[in-house]
Amino acid sequence: xxxxxxxxxxxxxxxxxxxxRSAELCRMLKVSEDTVRRDLKExxxxxxxxxxxGGAVANSLIPQEYREHTIDHIGQKRAIAEKxxxxxxxxxxxxxxGGTTNFELVRLFPESLQATVFTNxxxxxxxxxxHHGIELFLFGGKVLKNAxxxxxxxxxxxxxxxxxxxxxxxxRSLHAGLGISTTRREEAQVKRKxxxxxxxxxxLVTSDKIGTLQPFRVVELEQVHTIVTELPPGDPMLKPxxxxxxxxx
Amino acid sequence: xxxxxxxxxxxxxxxxxxxxRSAELCRMLKVSEDTVRRDLKExxxxxxxxxxxGGAVANSLIPQEYREHTIDHIGQKRAIAEKxxxxxxxxxxxxxxGGTTNFELVRLFPESLQATVFTNxxxxxxxxxxHHGIELFLFGGKVLKNAxxxxxxxxxxxxxxxxxxxxxxxxRSLHAGLGISTTRREEAQVKRKxxxxxxxxxxLVTSDKIGTLQPFRVVELEQVHTIVTELPPGDPMLKPxxxxxxxxx
DNA sequence: AAAAAACACGCAAAAAACTGCAATTTTGTT
DNA sequence: AACAAAATTGCAGTTTTTTGCGTGTTTTTT
Numbered sequence: 001x002x003x004x005x006x007x008x009x010x011x012x013x014x015x016x017x018x019x020x021r022s023a024e025l026c027r028m029l030k031v032s033e034d035t036v037r038r039d040l041k042e043x044x045x046x047x048x049x050x051x052x053x054g055g056a057v058a059n060s061l062i063p064q065e066y067r068e069h070t071i072d073h074i075g076q077k078r079a080i081a082e083k084x085x086x087x088x089x090x091x092x093x094x095x096x097x098g099g100t101t102n103f104e105l106v107r108l109f110p111e112s113l114q115a116t117v118f119t120n121x122x123x124x125x126x127x128x129x130x131h132h133g134i135e136l137f138l139f140g141g142k143v144l145k146n147a148x149x150x151x152x153x154x155x156x157x158x159x160x161x162x163x164x165x166x167x168x169x170x171x172r173s174l175h176a177g178l179g180i181s182t183t184r185r186e187e188a189q190v191k192r193k194x195x196x197x198x199x200x201x202x203x204l205v206t207s208d209k210i211g212t213l214q215p216f217r218v219v220e221l222e223q224v225h226t227i228v229t230e231l232p233p234g235d236p237m238l239k240p241x242x243x244x245x246x247x248x249x
Numbered sequence: 250x251x252x253x254x255x256x257x258x259x260x261x262x263x264x265x266x267x268x269x270r271s272a273e274l275c276r277m278l279k280v281s282e283d284t285v286r287r288d289l290k291e292x293x294x295x296x297x298x299x300x301x302x303g304g305a306v307a308n309s310l311i312p313q314e315y316r317e318h319t320i321d322h323i324g325q326k327r328a329i330a331e332k333x334x335x336x337x338x339x340x341x342x343x344x345x346x347g348g349t350t351n352f353e354l355v356r357l358f359p360e361s362l363q364a365t366v367f368t369n370x371x372x373x374x375x376x377x378x379x380h381h382g383i384e385l386f387l388f389g390g391k392v393l394k395n396a397x398x399x400x401x402x403x404x405x406x407x408x409x410x411x412x413x414x415x416x417x418x419x420x421r422s423l424h425a426g427l428g429i430s431t432t433r434r435e436e437a438q439v440k441r442k443x444x445x446x447x448x449x450x451x452x453l454v455t456s457d458k459i460g461t462l463q464p465f466r467v468v469e470l471e472q473v474h475t476i477v478t479e480l481p482p483g484d485p486m487l488k489p490x491x492x493x494x495x496x497x498x
Numbered sequence: 499a500a501a502a503a504a505c506a507c508g509c510a511a512a513a514a515a516c517t518g519c520a521a522t523t524t525t526g527t528t
Numbered sequence: 529a530a531c532a533a534a535a536t537t538g539c540a541g542t543t544t545t546t547t548g549c550g551t552g553t554t555t556t557t558t
Binding site: 252280281282283284287302303 | 545546547548549555556
Binding site for chain 2: 120
């Protein structure tokens with residue numbers, strides 16, 4: 001195995017878990033501890049990781065608290081949110097699902113916007129509390145703590161009595177053939193219902209999620225009216241969606 | 250576990266609760282007390298925390314005064330929350346109403362606490378999302394943006410199917426003759442229901458609210474089992490409550 | 499004042515890191 | 529192709545770091 005390959009893998013591991021143990025790497029890469037140590041030293045000299053006794057940690061020694069703010073692909077997400085902003089209008093009833101991209105969207109809501117928002121996301125609700133023009137409703141239920149959203153029968157029940165003009169659906173995976181899918185059944189149920197009661201369904205999604213698949217189907221592509229990505233609408237990656245009649249921003 | 254990891258976790262804990270007990274860390278990190286002590290010493294030497302007997306406290310870069318002003322009477326509220334902490338136990342079903350004093354209470358929840366929490370408060374839900382031991386349920390409904398709580402029929406409906414061991418009720422006004430009252434009818438409705446379905450009703454309240462009155466009645470004093478203030482239980486201000494058989498911490 | 503909890507110091511075992519060195523592979527040049 | 533220089537890798541021995549434990553001291557609580 002090439003040294004560069006090892007460095008690549010180490011980097012992957014360290015960005016993924018924020019730490020690495022030398023012993024683990026040693027097993028993983030099938031090289032001696034010395035080699036691992038030397039690799040780590042090189043990466044440390046480049047300032048990419050910080051070497052500690054027993055392994056290395058990601059060089060963002062910014063405490064956990066800030067990690068919430070260091071959202072992946074933040075630039076992309078903000079660009080998407082800006083495009084999506086053109087879809088919301090005064091007087092609408094808007095459903096906003098969880099997810100960091102959607103969070104960026106509500107942060108961009110102008111102070112002048114007058115609308116009614118329903119959400120199952122705790123951070124989004126918190127953010128909108130300080131927005132004067134928004135009338136805010138929260139879906140209650142069991143909370144998925146990692147996603148910070150409510151799920152369960154109560155949400156479904158609440159939704160069954162609702163009609164919305166537009167729904168921004170959080171999107172983990174988007175596939176031209178198979179539509180939107182996600183990692184948890186409860187989440188999928190809720191998302192499906194969100195889409196069902198909305199006149200327009202919008203998916204804000206970074207391009208790295210396009211073409212991927214998760215175990216639980218949310219909705220078919222036919223039920224998605226608009227997708228917004230950071231790519232220009234003409235990008236070949238988006239061709240399949242345009243062909244199927246989806247609006248692409 | 251890497252030493253750096255421990256340091257990270259300790260830091261998280263200390264920024265979260267503003268303090269940390271060595272014994273707690275010891276359980277949490279599965280290392281000996283000596284190791285914890287050494288960790289704390291290192292962090293203290295770096296000026297990140299301040300070591301005190303029994304643990305460490307945050308060495309806040311933000312001057313104390315600033316924080317004092319962000320929440321009124323923060324010192325009092327924290328003192329109250331600390332007293333109230335003795336009321337919560339593993340395995341309980343806990344309802345927590347909104348309010349800054351209640352927020353301080355959940356911030357003090359030890360990492361080891363295992364319980365089921367129901368809340369209508371968005372900030373409290375957000376805080377508890379990063380608490381491993383808590384199973385969290387959120388009451389949905391219309392959001393009162395200034396209080397950041399959900400109210401309305403949906404909350405009442407949710408509550409009608411629930412029994413809780415203990416309820417911490419947010420208290421704007423507490424009067425020995427007339428019980429708890431508040432400024433909005435919708436809030437009062439919800440609070441009354443919260444109290445109704447709970448075996449023990451606790452009011453965390455700063456002394457400046459004692460004897461005041463608001464337009465909407467929440468519950469009579471007979472329905473309040475425990476009140477917690479920053480005053481010593483023997484304070485004459487609390488005499489009327491003791492006389493009426495309310496437990497006072 | 500007594501008991502309990504927290505602390506500090508030193509020690510020893512284990513793990514990890516460093517050092518120098520030799521074997522092997524890669525690279526560059528004639 | 530041939531050969532030398534450079535880089536890479538693993539090994540053995542030594543040093544450093546980490547960690548838990550025992551012992552005794554200090555601090556806190558009752």
